[in-house]
Structure formats: C-alpha cells, structure tokens
Amino acid sequence: MSSDLQDQDFTDEVEHGEELWNPGHRACAGCGPALAMKYITEAAGENTIISQPTGCMEVVSTPYPESSWGTSYIHNIFENAASVASGIEAAYKSFDRRDPDHLDVEDSDDLNIIAVGGDGATADIGIRALSGMMERGHDVTYIMYDNEAYMNTGVQRSSQTPLGASTTTSPAGDVSIGNDTNKKDMASIAADHGVGYVATASISNPRDFKQKVEEAISRDGPKFLHVYSPCPVGWSYESSKTVELAELAVETGLFPVFEMEDGEITDVNKIRDRKPVREWLETQGRFKHLFDDEDGEEAIEELQAWIDDRAEDLGLDA
Amino acid sequence: MAKAELNPSDEQQVMKGTSAVAKGVMAADPDVISAYPITPQTGVVEKLSELVADGELDSEFIKVDSEFNAASTCIGASAAGARAFSATSSQGLKLMSEPLFTAAGMRLPIVMAVANRSLSAPLSIWADHTDAFAERDGGMLQFHAEDVQEAIDHVLMGFRVAEQVNLPVLSNFDGFILTHVQEPADIPSEEEVNEFLPPRDPEFTLDPSDPKTMGAYARPEHWTEARYEIQAAMMESKDVWAKTVEEFKEVFGRDYTEYNGMIDTYHGDADYRLVALGSMCGTIRGVIDQYREQGVDVGLVRPRVHRPFPTEEIRAALGDAEAVGVLTKEMSPGYESALAGEIKGTLYHAENQPPIKSFVIGMAGRDITAAEIGAMIEETMEASHPMTFDEQESWPQLREELLQTGGDN
Numbered sequence: 001m002s003s004d005l006q007d008q009d010f011t012d013e014v015e016h017g018e019e020l021w022n023p024g025h026r027a028c029a030g031c032g033p034a035l036a037m038k039y040i041t042e043a044a045g046e047n048t049i050i051s052q053p054t055g056c057m058e059v060v061s062t063p064y065p066e067s068s069w070g071t072s073y074i075h076n077i078f079e080n081a082a083s084v085a086s087g088i089e090a091a092y093k094s095f096d097r098r099d100p101d102h103l104d105v106e107d108s109d110d111l112n113i114i115a116v117g118g119d120g121a122t123a124d125i126g127i128r129a130l131s132g133m134m135e136r137g138h139d140v141t142y143i144m145y146d147n148e149a150y151m152n153t154g155v156q157r158s159s160q161t162p163l164g165a166s167t168t169t170s171p172a173g174d175v176s177i178g179n180d181t182n183k184k185d186m187a188s189i190a191a192d193h194g195v196g197y198v199a200t201a202s203i204s205n206p207r208d209f210k211q212k213v214e215e216a217i218s219r220d221g222p223k224f225l226h227v228y229s230p231c232p233v234g235w236s237y238e239s240s241k242t243v244e245l246a247e248l249a250v251e252t253g254l255f256p257v258f259e260m261e262d263g264e265i266t267d268v269n270k271i272r273d274r275k276p277v278r279e280w281l282e283t284q285g286r287f288k289h290l291f292d293d294e295d296g297e298e299a300i301e302e303l304q305a306w307i308d309d310r311a312e313d314l315g316l317d318a
Numbered sequence: 319m320a321k322a323e324l325n326p327s328d329e330q331q332v333m334k335g336t337s338a339v340a341k342g343v344m345a346a347d348p349d350v351i352s353a354y355p356i357t358p359q360t361g362v363v364e365k366l367s368e369l370v371a372d373g374e375l376d377s378e379f380i381k382v383d384s385e386f387n388a389a390s391t392c393i394g395a396s397a398a399g400a401r402a403f404s405a406t407s408s409q410g411l412k413l414m415s416e417p418l419f420t421a422a423g424m425r426l427p428i429v430m431a432v433a434n435r436s437l438s439a440p441l442s443i444w445a446d447h448t449d450a451f452a453e454r455d456g457g458m459l460q461f462h463a464e465d466v467q468e469a470i471d472h473v474l475m476g477f478r479v480a481e482q483v484n485l486p487v488l489s490n491f492d493g494f495i496l497t498h499v500q501e502p503a504d505i506p507s508e509e510e511v512n513e514f515l516p517p518r519d520p521e522f523t524l525d526p527s528d529p530k531t532m533g534a535y536a537r538p539e540h541w542t543e544a545r546y547e548i549q550a551a552m553m554e555s556k557d558v559w560a561k562t563v564e565e566f567k568e569v570f571g572r573d574y575t576e577y578n579g580m581i582d583t584y585h586g587d588a589d590y591r592l593v594a595l596g597s598m599c600g601t602i603r604g605v606i607d608q609y610r611e612q613g614v615d616v617g618l619v620r621p622r623v624h625r626p627f628p629t630e631e632i633r634a635a636l637g638d639a640e641a642v643g644v645l646t647k648e649m650s651p652g653y654e655s656a657l658a659g660e661i662k663g664t665l666y667h668a669e670n671q672p673p674i675k676s677f678v679i680g681m682a683g684r685d686i687t688a689a690e691i692g693a694m695i696e697e698t699m700e701a702s703h704p705m706t707f708d709e710q711e712s713w714p715q716l717r718e719e720l721l722q723t724g725g726d727n
C-alpha cells in the first residue's frame with residue numbers, strides 16, 4: 001500500500017451529479033429492488049465501482065446508450081458478478097502495489113467495490129462465484145437484493161422463493177401448492193465461509209439498510225448483505241404497497257433482520273407480537289390459491305412452522 | 319518456423335513447454351493472473367504460482383475455483399485497466415466460453431494460453447484442436463504455435479496486438495506435444511520486452527473518478543454495430559499483427575514476417591501443398607523432405623493465425639497449387655473439418671480453385687506417423703475436381719475394426 005496515496009485527498013477530483021442512481025430507469029412502478037439501488041448508492045457514495053449480474057436491475061438501468069448509474073458500473077453475465085468484482089479488486093490491489101500512477105485511481109483501501117445481484121444471480125446460478133469471492137477474502141461487499149424469484153425472465157422460482165408461492169416454474173395446480181421449498185439461508189452460507197460481516201435488511205427500513213451498507217464497506221475483506229425487496233409484478237399486488245409488504249414480511253418473521261459478526265449473531269431486530277404469516281400471504285396474488293383448499297391450509301401451516309423454528313433459533317421474538 | 323537468429327542477449331534455456339510459456343508470461347508482466355488447473359495446461363498455472371510465490375513475478379494471482387471464474391475475474395481485472403492473463407485447455411475453455419464471448423464484446427484484451435486438448439465425450443486428455451475451434455466465433459484472436467518458442471512469442475505478441483485492437487487472444491499450443499516437451503527456448507529478457515511491450519494504456523476503465531457504465535444491454539437497434547466493431551477490429555488486427563511481427567524481429571531477432579506474420583511456409587510454391595496447424599507440422603516437414611528427395615514437388619502452408627483468418631494470404635499461398643491436402647485435428651460433425659471448409663470458402667473468390675482434400679487425423683492425441691503423412695500426400699496428388707461429399711474428406715486413421723466389433727482388438 002502506498003502511503004502517498006493514502007495521504008492524498010481525491011474528493012475534489014470527483015464530479016458527478018447529485019444522484020448516483022438516476023431517475024429515468026425502466027423499473028416498474030413500486031419496484032422494491034430499485035429502492036435498494038438508490039439506498040446502496042446513497043450509502044456508498046461516489047468512490048464506488050458496482051458489479052452487477054444480469055437481471056431486472058441491470059436491464060432496467062443500462063439500456064444503451066442510457067445508464068442510471070452515476071458510479072462506475074460493470075455488468076458482465078448472469079452468474080459472475082462476484083468474480084468480476086474479485087477481478088476488479090485484484091486489479092486495484094495490483095495497481096496500488098506496482099504502479100500507483102498507472103491510472104488516475106484512488107487507493108484501493110478507499111475504494112468501495114460492490115457486487116449487487118438478484119436472488120437468482122446470487123443464491124442460484126452465481127453461488128459458485130460468490131463462494132469463491134468470499135472464501136478467497138476479496139475486499140468486496142456483496143449485496144443480494146431479494147425479490148424472491150427470477151423476475152427479469154418472467155417470474156420463475158428461485159431458491160429464495162417462499163413455500164407456497166405460485167411462479168411460472170412452480171405453478172399452483174390441481175396437485176401442486178406452488179413452490180415446495182423454503183428460502184435458502186444465504187446469511188448462514190456467507191457466515192460459514194468466514195465472512196466477517198453479514199447482515200440482512202429490508203427496503204422498508206432505509207436507515208437501517210444504509211447503515212449496514214456503510215458498515216460493510218468500512219470493513220476489509222468480503223461482506224454479505226441480504227436486502228428484502230418486494231416486486232409488485234412478480235408477487236401480484238398493488239404497486240403502492242411495496243414498502244408496506246416489505247415491512248409485513250419482517251413483522252411476520254418470514255424475513256428476519258439481523259447482523260452477524262465472525263459467524264455469531266450480534267444484533268437481531270426483535271419483533272413484538274409477531275404476526276401470523278397468513279396476514280402477509282393474503283396480500284399477494286401469488287399465494288391466492290393457498291386459501292382455496294386443505295392442501296393450501298397445510299402449506300400455510302408448514303410455512304408458519306418453518307418461520308417459528310427460525311424465530312426461535314434467532315431469538316427473534318421480543 | 320522460420321529459423322531465428324539468436325540475439326546475443328538471449329538466454330537459451332531447456333525447459334518444459336509449460337514452464338517456458340509461464341516465463342514468457344512473466345516477461346509480459348501481467349498485473350493479474352487467474353487460472354485453474356487442467357491437464358495438459360496445469361504446468362503453466364503451477365509455474366506462474368511458483369514465480370509469484372518466489373517473488374520473481376509481481377502479479378496478483380487469483381486462486382479461483384474454476385475456469386469459469388478465471389475468465390470472469392480476468393474480465394473484471396481487465397475492465398479495471400489491468401493486464402490480465404489466464405491459461406486453460408479443453409473442458410476448461412468450454413467452461414470459459416460464455417464469459418470469453420463477452421470479453422470480446424466488451425473489448426477486453428485478455429490473453430490466454432490454451433494447451434489444446436480434445437473435448438469429452440469420451441473423456442480424453444490428449445491433444446487436438448476441438449477446443450480451439452469450438453470458440454472460433456466468439457471474437458478472440460487465435461494463434462497456433464508449432465513449437466515452444468513460438469508459444470512463448472505468441473503470448474508476448476498477443477498482448478501487443480490485443481491491447482491495440484482491444485480483443486482477447488487465445489494463444490494455442492498443442493497439449494503434451496508442446497506442453498510436456500523439453501525444448502531449448504529463448505526466454506525474453508526484461509529489457510527486450512520493455513522495448514517491445516509497453517505497459518497497458520487503456521482508453522476506458524472502471525475508474526471511479528470518471529464513472530462509466532460498461533457492459534450495458536443493447537437493443538436490436540444497437541447490437542449489430544457492437545458485433546460489427548468486433549469484425550472491424552479483427553480486420554484491423556491483421557495490419558497490427560504485420561507491424562508487430564516486424565517489431566518483434568527487430569527487438570528479438572526471431573523472424574515471423576512471412577505473409578505478414580499470418581502464414582509460415584515450407585516449399586510453399588510446390589505443386590502439391592499440405593495445410594496444417596500447430597505441432598504436427600514438424601513431422602510433416604520431415605516427410606516433405608523425403609518426398610522431395612524422390613522428386614515429388616510437395617510443400618507446407620501453415621497458418622499461424624487462425625483468427626483473423628488470413629484470407630488474402632491463403633489465396634496467395636494456395637491459389638496456384640495443383641492440389642491441396644488439409645490435415646486437421648478437428649472436425650465439424652455433419653459437414654467437414656472447419657479449417658478445410660474455411661480454406662475452400664476463401665478460395666471461392668480467388669482466380670483458381672485447386673482441388674482440396676480434407677484429412678481428419680491426430681485427434682485426441684493419436685500419433686501421426688510419417689507413413690500416414692506420405693499416404694496423404696499421395697492422395698492429395700490424385701485429387702481432382704469434382705469431388706462428392708464423401709470424397710472430399712477422409713479419416714485415414716480410422717480403425718474400422720473397432721467400429722465393427724465395438725471392442726478394442
């Protein structure tokens with residue numbers, strides 16, 4: 001690390017508009033992930049490079065020749081955002097050491113390298129790239145925005161789709177309750193990789209989420225954030241309700257909000273009078289079929305039991 | 319290859335092909351290296367790791383979990399402005415295929431050494447060109463080395479060209495035949511390389527103080543143009559390559575300038591000409607010598623560069639032949655060997671179209687004997703227009719008895 005670089009102040013060299021996630025993107029009205037992008041860029045600021053996989057947020061934000069991104073940004077393919085970010089980090093490390101004047105760049109210590117992917121790109125197809133990035137210890141903050149399905153390709157299930165949701169590849173039918181699996185626990189997977197800082201957050205609480213982004217980027221090494229981001233199109237609800245449903249998912253315990261440091265839970269957003277998940281399910285078209293028959297009832301109970309178990313593990317109830 | 323005059327400063331070393339290529343990479347001084355082991359390439363990754371571990375090479379070495387992520391990390395590094403290198407073979411190259419196509423589209427000058435090997439199934443670790451040809455249409459420049467020296471030099475020249483035209487490079491050298499052979503080679507000195515290969519100076523990077531969006535999504539009204547730009551850069555790379563081999567000769571003394579560096583010939587004006595890529599050309603030269611002693615006018619035309627395709631050079635090198643035999647270690651099921659098909663296509667607009675026979679040989683490491691090459695020379699001499707689809711390609715090494723019984727007898 002060049003101490004020269006560390007001592008220099010680069011802030012006056014950076015000049016761009018106020019917003020780093022600019023209006024004009026093509027996200028649907030009420031898009032939860034779009035809010036997440038806004039909060040991420042607000043928290044991270046200008047000295048940031050974003051690596052993003054294919055998915056809604058990339059497609060709505062980068063229709064050539066337009067771009068919503070006020071930060072440096074790269075999209076490559078669906079499954080490699082974490083690897084692309086790893087490569088960027090390695091490049092800046094190399095510049096710092098070998099040739100600080102090589103490019104007009106900041107010292108890599110001050111640089112925020114952030115990979116932001118959907119649940120599909122993160123928990124499914126890109127998990128190997130993410131695993132490698134975490135295991136090797138790259139100084140990258142990985143943020144998974146979770147809208148609980150592959151929205152960009154038309155609402156197919158992912159490993160974050162909750163039990164009972166009807167999607168185009170897990171449709172409810174005469175002999176199907178819809179998706180028959182529970183959400184994969186990405187926070188634990190990240191923590192088990194030895195990731196020092198892991199947190200979950202919801203777009204319903206921007207303050208908390210932004211603080212966690214700030215905390216993450218202030219630390220060295222890999223960091224993992226899971227941010228809950230409802231999608232009115234894929235979930236089938238009125239677009240004005242995004243924040244409300246994100247909050248309700250937290251209040252039912254379906255999406256617990258917590259922080260982990262070095263593999264231990266350090267902070268849990270305790271819930272007083274946790275609401276039954278039924279209240280949340282009722283709000284969305286994708287769960288409508290659950291209220292039609294006994295199989296649906298059973299699925300609701302199964303989901304509730306899964307939530308209760310996790311709540312106990314996490315000490316969620318106040 | 320054209321015999322090189324030795325530079326007095328050159329240090330000749332006898333070492334394994336993979337180690338020699340790694341030393342060539344070291345001379346190019348990459349900022350980031352990211353590679354995953356696969357036979358027969360593994361020696362390159364191992365040697366590079368060792369050079370980094372010993373402090374001889376100051377690069378970030380990313381110990382990736384797969385070739386897929388080797389290519390992907392190189393993409394991130396290259397987009398950030400780094401000189402990035404990787405190496406692979408066969409299944410590894412296949413696993414890189416998706417990111418590599420995007421590296422071309424994003425115009426990132428990553429250089430990769432590819433130790434060529436067949437693709438499963440059946441599983442095989444031995445050499446042929448199936449892997450390289452499977453990546454043919456991505457937009458990567460492709461070179462084929464005949465010997466270890468050329469494999470080293472192609473890496474250096476690869477960076478020089480790639481960073482001028484902003485396209486990735488696959489620098490092919492045959493698995494085992496070149497990777498595991500001990501050959502004397504000149505390892506380029508730092509001074510020479512400094513003169514030949516300046517540090518990378520990219521026009522656009524992920525510089526946070528000058529934000530850009532890279533890898534945007536393009537709708538139909540723009541996508542074609544991005545692809546056209548790749549085509550234009552490929553075409554431009556021919557001139558850049560021609561200049562590069564000239565400069566290379568001045569600095570290193572090795573002469574690759576024949577046919578603008580695109581093609582290497584041996585009795586290239588003979589009546590009958592064989593065409594082949596890579597290491598099998600050594601054996602072919604020996605057989606040509608024997609036949610010439612018996613008064614048969616036969617020669618060799620060896621494309622060193624396969625992408626960009628040496629169109630004009632192929633026309634000049636083959637148009638006036640009596641007949642041509644294309645010996646290839648690849649085939650395109652349902653048609654014919656890709657190389658033979660490409661050469662035929664190239665000659666379509668030439669003044670003359672010599673009869674061309676395609677011979678599929680040497681796949682998955684099957685040895686190519688002098689006697690077999692002799693037989694192919696003789697078959698080529700008998701070639702004449704017109705040819706039926708069946709006649710245009712033969713598989714001289716096919717073991718009919720295995721097809722009959724299914725057993726290994």
Ligand SMILES: Cc1ncc(C[n+]2csc(CCOP(=O)(O)OP(=O)(O)O)c2C)c(N)n1
Pocket residue numbers: 033054055056057078079117118119120121122147149150151152153158
């Ligand atoms: C290798 C590959 N497989 C499939 C696709 C198609 N694809 C593009 S985006 C996407 C889903 C993205 O889902 P997610 O990551 O959850 O993000 P979202 O669109 O929901 O924001 C799929 C399946 C692709 N681009 N590449």
Ligand code: SF4
Pocket residue numbers: 026027028029030031032033034056057060147151152230231232233234
């Ligand atoms: S489909 Fe959903 S995630 Fe995608 S842009 Fe629309 S609201 Fe956002």
